[in-house]
Amino acid sequence: MNNNQFPTSRGALRKLLLVLAVVAGVLLYAYGWRVTDISLDETQDQTRQTSVTRALRELLSPNVFDQDRDSEFADAYFAIGCPDDGEPIPQPERAEGEPYIEISPDCGERDDAVTVTGHHFHANADAFVRWIPPNGQSRPMVRTDVDANGYFQTTISVPSLRGGGDEFHTIEVEGSWPVGLPHLSKTTETVIEKMVETIFLALMATTLAVPIAFVLSFFAARNLMRQVRMPAGDVLIAFILLPIGWALGDLLVGPIGELGVDWGKDLVLGIVGPAIAMVAYGGIARAAATAGLQEGTVGHRARKIGLNVLLVAVIIFTLGAVGGIGIWIGDKLEDTLLSDLGNFVNTLGTLVDLSISVAAALAGALLVSSVGTSLVRGGLRYFEGPADHIVGAVLGVASGTLLMAMMAVIANQAAWFGLLPLLVVVILAMQDLGLIYNRLTGAGHRDEANTHATLRLALQVAVAVVAFYFAYRFLDSGRLIVDGRLPSALKTEIGPFSVKTYTFRAMLMGAVLGGIGGWLLGIHRNFPLGMTVYNTTRTILNALRSIEPLIMGIVFVIWVGIGPFAGVLALMLHSIAALGKLYSEQVENIDPGPSEAVQATGATRLQMIAYGVVPQIVPPYIAFTMYRWDINVRMSTIIGFVGGGGIGFLLQQQINLLRYREAGVAVLAIAIVVSVLDFASASIRERMI
Amino acid sequence: MLKIEHLTKVYENGVVALRDISFEVPDGQFVVVIGLSGSGKSTLLRCINRLIDPTEGRIIWNGIDITAANDEELRLIRRRIGMIFQQFNLVKRSKVITNVLAGRLGYTNPMWSLINRFSPHDRQMALAKLERVGIREKAFTRADELSGGQQQRVGIARALMQDPELMLADEPVASLDPATSHSVMKYLELLNKEDGITILCSLHFLSLARAYADRIIALKDGLLEFDGDPADIDEQRFKDIYGEDAVRVEIA
Numbered sequence: 001m002n003n004n005q006f007p008t009s010r011g012a013l014r015k016l017l018l019v020l021a022v023v024a025g026v027l028l029y030a031y032g033w034r035v036t037d038i039s040l041d042e043t044q045d046q047t048r049q050t051s052v053t054r055a056l057r058e059l060l061s062p063n064v065f066d067q068d069r070d071s072e073f074a075d076a077y078f079a080i081g082c083p084d085d086g087e088p089i090p091q092p093e094r095a096e097g098e099p100y101i102e103i104s105p106d107c108g109e110r111d112d113a114v115t116v117t118g119h120h121f122h123a124n125a126d127a128f129v130r131w132i133p134p135n136g137q138s139r140p141m142v143r144t145d146v147d148a149n150g151y152f153q154t155t156i157s158v159p160s161l162r163g164g165g166d167e168f169h170t171i172e173v174e175g176s177w178p179v180g181l182p183h184l185s186k187t188t189e190t191v192i193e194k195m196v197e198t199i200f201l202a203l204m205a206t207t208l209a210v211p212i213a214f215v216l217s218f219f220a221a222r223n224l225m226r227q228v229r230m231p232a233g234d235v236l237i238a239f240i241l242l243p244i245g246w247a248l249g250d251l252l253v254g255p256i257g258e259l260g261v262d263w264g265k266d267l268v269l270g271i272v273g274p275a276i277a278m279v280a281y282g283g284i285a286r287a288a289a290t291a292g293l294q295e296g297t298v299g300h301r302a303r304k305i306g307l308n309v310l311l312v313a314v315i316i317f318t319l320g321a322v323g324g325i326g327i328w329i330g331d332k333l334e335d336t337l338l339s340d341l342g343n344f345v346n347t348l349g350t351l352v353d354l355s356i357s358v359a360a361a362l363a364g365a366l367l368v369s370s371v372g373t374s375l376v377r378g379g380l381r382y383f384e385g386p387a388d389h390i391v392g393a394v395l396g397v398a399s400g401t402l403l404m405a406m407m408a409v410i411a412n413q414a415a416w417f418g419l420l421p422l423l424v425v426v427i428l429a430m431q432d433l434g435l436i437y438n439r440l441t442g443a444g445h446r447d448e449a450n451t452h453a454t455l456r457l458a459l460q461v462a463v464a465v466v467a468f469y470f471a472y473r474f475l476d477s478g479r480l481i482v483d484g485r486l487p488s489a490l491k492t493e494i495g496p497f498s499v500k501t502y503t504f505r506a507m508l509m510g511a512v513l514g515g516i517g518g519w520l521l522g523i524h525r526n527f528p529l530g531m532t533v534y535n536t537t538r539t540i541l542n543a544l545r546s547i548e549p550l551i552m553g554i555v556f557v558i559w560v561g562i563g564p565f566a567g568v569l570a571l572m573l574h575s576i577a578a579l580g581k582l583y584s585e586q587v588e589n590i591d592p593g594p595s596e597a598v599q600a601t602g603a604t605r606l607q608m609i610a611y612g613v614v615p616q617i618v619p620p621y622i623a624f625t626m627y628r629w630d631i632n633v634r635m636s637t638i639i640g641f642v643g644g645g646g647i648g649f650l651l652q653q654q655i656n657l658l659r660y661r662e663a664g665v666a667v668l669a670i671a672i673v674v675s676v677l678d679f680a681s682a683s684i685r686e687r688m689i
Numbered sequence: 690m691l692k693i694e695h696l697t698k699v700y701e702n703g704v705v706a707l708r709d710i711s712f713e714v715p716d717g718q719f720v721v722v723i724g725l726s727g728s729g730k731s732t733l734l735r736c737i738n739r740l741i742d743p744t745e746g747r748i749i750w751n752g753i754d755i756t757a758a759n760d761e762e763l764r765l766i767r768r769r770i771g772m773i774f775q776q777f778n779l780v781k782r783s784k785v786i787t788n789v790l791a792g793r794l795g796y797t798n799p800m801w802s803l804i805n806r807f808s809p810h811d812r813q814m815a816l817a818k819l820e821r822v823g824i825r826e827k828a829f830t831r832a833d834e835l836s837g838g839q840q841q842r843v844g845i846a847r848a849l850m851q852d853p854e855l856m857l858a859d860e861p862v863a864s865l866d867p868a869t870s871h872s873v874m875k876y877l878e879l880l881n882k883e884d885g886i887t888i889l890c891s892l893h894f895l896s897l898a899r900a901y902a903d904r905i906i907a908l909k910d911g912l913l914e915f916d917g918d919p920a921d922i923d924e925q926r927f928k929d930i931y932g933e934d935a936v937r938v939e940i941a
């Protein structure tokens with residue numbers, strides 16, 4: 001019995017909930033109706049209907065084609081105010097075989113009807129009747145059709161014109177007819193030109209985005225990054241060494257790159273120099289290889305480090321030389337038929353020239369940090385027991401200080417970047433809390449987060465709130481976030497150095513939190529470096545992806561001016577974010593078997609990616625790249641609305657000038673290109689997958 | 690000499706895959722690990738080359754503590770330990786020769802290998818290894834065009850590129866038919882007898898294990914249930930390992 005009643009009461013409740021849900025839904029839509037200003041009156045309005053009909057009619061009559069026309073003219077004279085003597089107005093001479101017109105009457109007042117009759121015009125021509133007052137300012141009156149016999153008749157009314165006096169007015173008729181074949185109109189030519197620009201805009205943006213997104217996608221792939229764990233000590237040392245390496249690379253390797261560029265600009269040196277460098281490197285490497293050092297010994301390690309340093313120098317030098325040669329070739333080609341190519345090569349060369357010092361610094365940073373880590377690693381092993389934690393704390397202080405200094409530098413750029421230091425403080429505090437919690441509850445290396453999930457969560461939220469509040473007050477962040485001003489310029493003296501108080505305080509917090517974390521973690525415990533990189537990359541990609549390319553376009557137009565280049569940059573940035581995410585999902589979907597097998601052979605992580613991952617992701621990557629190009633073509637048709645070049649710019653101009661027939665051509669072109677590309681990319685994708 | 694000491698693996702979700710396993714394998718032995726699915730065979734093999742990090746215990750190989758090795762040391766250890774897999778784990782879209790050459794990655798300069806450049810010596814070696822497993826003529830076909838047995842032989846050739854001293858075989862014949870199974874096991878036996886490679890192979894079927902093993906190790910729920918001579922597994926032992934309801938299935 002109970003069983004029977006239970007469902008009915010439950011059923012009633014469910015029915016009630018359903019009714020409530022429907023009511024809520026209706027209310028929601030009613031609100032939406034109001035917010036979006038849906039108005040049926042507007043659609044019924046007579047004048048609006050007329051204008052929309054006109055605009056649509058013109059949009060649907062695009063002036064794609066044009067045809068040359070011949071024309072002939074015939075005049076008649078008209079007097080405003082008939083002469084007192086009633087004499088007819090003297091008319092121009094009629095030549096044999098030429099068209100002529102008759103008007104009746106030949107004089108009158110304004111608004112009088114005048115019949116215009118034409119004879120001997122070109123058969124089936126268009127006749128344009130114009131009124132030319134004595135001051136010569138012609139005004140169109142009416143357009144009519146000439147019949148097959150060259151005859152027409154039409155009526156005009158005398159316009160109200162000021163002045164004129166005793167002089168006659170002229171009624172002119174132009175007979176006009178098409179000759180030759182129809183050809184593309186001027187508008188169409190411009191539209192095609194702009195369309196080509198648009199397609200290339202999309203192509204450039206996609207091409208430039210692909211390599212960057214390709215690299216990023218591995219950092220945003222959970223399955224790859226989860227494996228990347230390093231002892232905390234190694235991570236901290238690598239992090240501390242990064243800026244040192246950056247400075248060293250900039251200082252020492254940078255000039256080598258610059259030298260390469262200089263040599264490259266003198267073609268012969270540019271080829272000979274890197275060739276010698278490479279041969280020399282090969283020789284040294286071979287000589288070193290025959291030295292017969294045992295793998296794992298100090299000598300072997302030193303040789304490896306030395307060779308790597310040399311290799312970086314050679315690569316940067318060669319890269320610089322290639323850039324230099326590019327500039328040289330570009331200069332030579334500039335004045336020839338291949339000037340486009342020359343300009344392209346020149347720009348690439350200049351790009352290398354501009355980025356060589358950054359590349360050198362980056363290479364230096366990575367090299368120093370990896371070499372430093374591998375050198376120190378041996379030493380770190382000997383710190384056991386309390387020393388483990390003391391060294392950890394020291395490294396933690398240094399890393400925390402460095403990290404927060406970097407955040408403070410970013411926060412000094414724009415007020416709302418001031419959220420970044422706060423966020424990092426909160427994350428650090430929560431990590432420290434996690435470590436303390438594990439220590440207190442005795443949770444070891446095993447993840448026992450499930451045991452007291454609620455307590456843990458409550459503690460985390462509490463610590464996050466407290467940390468945020470404290471950091472907000474300590475860094476005086478109201479100034480940034482509420483007032484929208486940059487951090488105060490006040491300085492704090494630390495010994496001989498003078499640092500902005502804001503930066504100093506940020507560093508202080510970093511030192512404390514980093515120190516606590518380092519102390520608790522020690523240097524031997526594994527640090528999930530990969531997941532840190534993964535989360536950072538994902539966050540940046542997601543943030544970038546949420547900004548529409550049109551908005552990015554506005555910023556880039558301010559930076560590089562109105563034109564397609566701004567559009568390329570905007571679409572590129574958005575494509576990097578979008579492709580980065582799509583690509584990384586493909587990496588996450590691979591069959592883990594092959595990469596596991598490659599890893600088991602003793603391959604490095606990079607080799608594992610090249611041999612176990614990349615072959616599996618090539619087809620989906622190509623498919624997604626096509627898809628993105630497709631999207632970019634669509635986007636580039638409207639990126640011009642914010643000044644980003646391409647056909648959108650033209651379209652917007654014509655719409656603003658109310659030239660809907662011309663706008664119609666642009667719309668037609670967009671429709672054709674988009675649908676062709678849609679079809680092409682779909683069929684290519686189908687073939688790839 | 691491979692020494693496993695008190696090896697325990699607890700996965701993050703709390704599953705205990707191995708409980709305090711200890712045994713020693715002298716060089717040149719053909720050891721077969723048997724047990725039901727989920728008894729910890731795969732975990733055991735993967736702990737040895739640290740595709741899975743053990744929770745506790747040590748693995749000592751030729752005097753080196755594998756469990757304490759850092760990334761670089763681990764790489765040097767791994768390249769002397771070959772491994773073949775139930776699903777063959779070939780890169781299906783790549784050519785056979787590329788798959789075999791991948792076995793040599795631990796020995797090649799990382800920079801060159803990234804642009805798919807291997808020394809002529811390595812290429813010759815790859816062809817020789819394919820010759821050895823009898824599919825030299827398939828070197829330049831795509832891996833996914835091969836039959837299962839052929840794919841597993843590519844897997845063996847890949848492992849041989851490492852000049853391994855120890856070969857881990859994770860249910861190498863579980864995806865193959867009985868006849869092909871024997872042919873693959875024969876190759877493993879050949880490597881064991883001719884090259885003196887120590888083999889640690891997990892299998893489902895006791896009959897196969899008996900035919901090839903010098904020694905059988907049986908796991909049950911992560912515990913070492915049996916360690917000894919194949920001939921010592923009688924009806925009672927069999928039921929201990931596979932459960933009371935198990936019936937022997939012979940594989941011809």
